[in-house]
Amino acid sequence: MSFLDDDRPTKPTAHEIGSDLSMLSADELDSRIGLLKEEIARLEAEKERKTAGRRAADSFFRT
Structure with missing residues (x-):
């Protein structure tokens, strides 16, 4: 990678929270x-996966 790569514009994100929407x-x-x-x-799927893992661990250690 050369130093010229740093000068290239970055690809804008699809959406930035709080950005101006008027245009x-x-x-x-x-x-x-x-x-x-x-x-x-x-995000909800990941939260559910983690919650299910936590429930499984809790039930395993409660026995």
């Missing part, structure tokens, strides 16, 4: 809403 079209807003819903589902 986005309704289609762009729908796209971001979809991305955020997918991320929420991913």
Whole structure:
């Protein structure tokens, strides 16, 4: 990797929490809403996985 790689612009994130939404079209807003819903589902699935693991450990050590 050369030092020139540092000068390339970074790819903007799909959505940044708290960013200005006034310049986005309704289609762009729908796209971001979809991305955020997918991320929420991913977070909830991970939370459930961890909660299930915790329940299993609790029940194992209570016996």
